[in-house]
Amino acid sequence: MSALALSMENVISLCIGEPDLDTPSHIIEAASKALRAGFTHYAPSGGLLELKEAVARRYSNATGLEYGPENVIITTGTTQGLLHSFLGVLNPGDEVLVPDPYYPNYLGQFHIAGIKAVTVPVSEDNGFRLQAGDLEKAITPATKAVLLNSPNNPTGAVLEREDLEKISEIVKRYDLTVISDEVYDSIIYDDLSYCSMAQIPGMQDRVIVHNGFSKTYAMTGWRLGYIVAPSKYVEQSVYLQEGLISCAPTFTQVAAAAALNGSQACVAEMVAIYTRRRTIVLDGLNDIPGVSCCRTGGAFYAFPNISSFGKSSEDFAIDLLKKDKVATVPGSYFGKNGEGHLRLSFAASDEDLAEAIRRIRKYVLENC
Numbered sequence: 001m002s003a004l005a006l007s008m009e010n011v012i013s014l015c016i017g018e019p020d021l022d023t024p025s026h027i028i029e030a031a032s033k034a035l036r037a038g039f040t041h042y043a044p045s046g047g048l049l050e051l052k053e054a055v056a057r058r059y060s061n062a063t064g065l066e067y068g069p070e071n072v073i074i075t076t077g078t079t080q081g082l083l084h085s086f087l088g089v090l091n092p093g094d095e096v097l098v099p100d101p102y103y104p105n106y107l108g109q110f111h112i113a114g115i116k117a118v119t120v121p122v123s124e125d126n127g128f129r130l131q132a133g134d135l136e137k138a139i140t141p142a143t144k145a146v147l148l149n150s151p152n153n154p155t156g157a158v159l160e161r162e163d164l165e166k167i168s169e170i171v172k173r174y175d176l177t178v179i180s181d182e183v184y185d186s187i188i189y190d191d192l193s194y195c196s197m198a199q200i201p202g203m204q205d206r207v208i209v210h211n212g213f214s215k216t217y218a219m220t221g222w223r224l225g226y227i228v229a230p231s232k233y234v235e236q237s238v239y240l241q242e243g244l245i246s247c248a249p250t251f252t253q254v255a256a257a258a259a260l261n262g263s264q265a266c267v268a269e270m271v272a273i274y275t276r277r278r279t280i281v282l283d284g285l286n287d288i289p290g291v292s293c294c295r296t297g298g299a300f301y302a303f304p305n306i307s308s309f310g311k312s313s314e315d316f317a318i319d320l321l322k323k324d325k326v327a328t329v330p331g332s333y334f335g336k337n338g339e340g341h342l343r344l345s346f347a348a349s350d351e352d353l354a355e356a357i358r359r360i361r362k363y364v365l366e367n368c
Helices: 002-006 025-036 049-063 077-089 105-113 132-137 161-173 231-245 250-261 265-286 313-324 350-367
Strands: 072-075 095-100 116-121 143-149 177-181 207-212 225-228 342-345
Touching: 002 313, 025 250, 049 072, 049 225, 049 250, 072 077, 072 231, 077 105, 077 177, 077 207, 077 225, 077 231, 105 116, 116 132, 132 161, 143 161, 265 350, 313 342, 313 350
Parallel strands: 095 116, 095 143, 143 177, 177 207
Antiparallel strands: 072 225, 207 225
16 A cells, blocks of 8 residues: 555645654754764674663563563564564464454464464454453464554554453463563553553463563654563573574664653653544544544544445455545554555654545545
């Protein structure tokens, strides 16, 4: 969809899951100072101690759990960290349970690792939140792990503590590992508060947390993430890290430490902007005849239901792009259960979002 949009003029693209905001200036300055100070050489494979300590402190403060640098690995983005865990925790032929809709890049990583994805449908009726009973139905003797992504891409759903408690009982009953993608954990709306699966009693030693700096600090191009996990996992995984990437870039690690150790006002400012933009998009979509959209709890996506028009999500999205120049992502690209929906990123300017909603409305009224 992005490639098709680039071949056309006057397109408003809401495809890419990337902040349109720039990295805060104090983080850029920290990287510049690090370069001038000679942080241009290899770092330890597991990451700079300063950054590992900052990450451990962040998760200790956020969760109330004890984490130290021995629980942290610095990765080249959350995506690489996830592949790291799929290779390090699972064996070829193992099954991992994945809520559907899901972030499609997971499937490529499963293929590389030789593991099998078993999808678990989630329903718009309960806000796309994974249900423990549905999870249990999908378990087989080959099931070794559950992949959680909350806040979710593409739906924006946030698993609440009650959801996690019920899921944790299934995880413990079947002796599973939880691989938790928490990269949107700082982008939460309304009265929701973030809860990691690691916070649920008895779960810390079963959970491998993945996070990064791309979404929280608008640092997508910096390619820096981290894993927070039991020390026994980290001790062995450093060897895998050495074989995969040697180490994450050194000067960007210094900048990331500055991001975590400095004022978090920039994060609050970004979330306030996304909150305003969410209102523009959700109110606008729900005002279009035949379109309905669940309230996004986190991340910066809307996942409107367009099934009433009787078109596949791909046909709808391509026709919308060609006729009214708005690029979205078909829900079917996120799994079987995403059909009948579109994903729209509202990490775009207020003006572009308002114009995109106007164009979508025009398209619906003229073609549906």
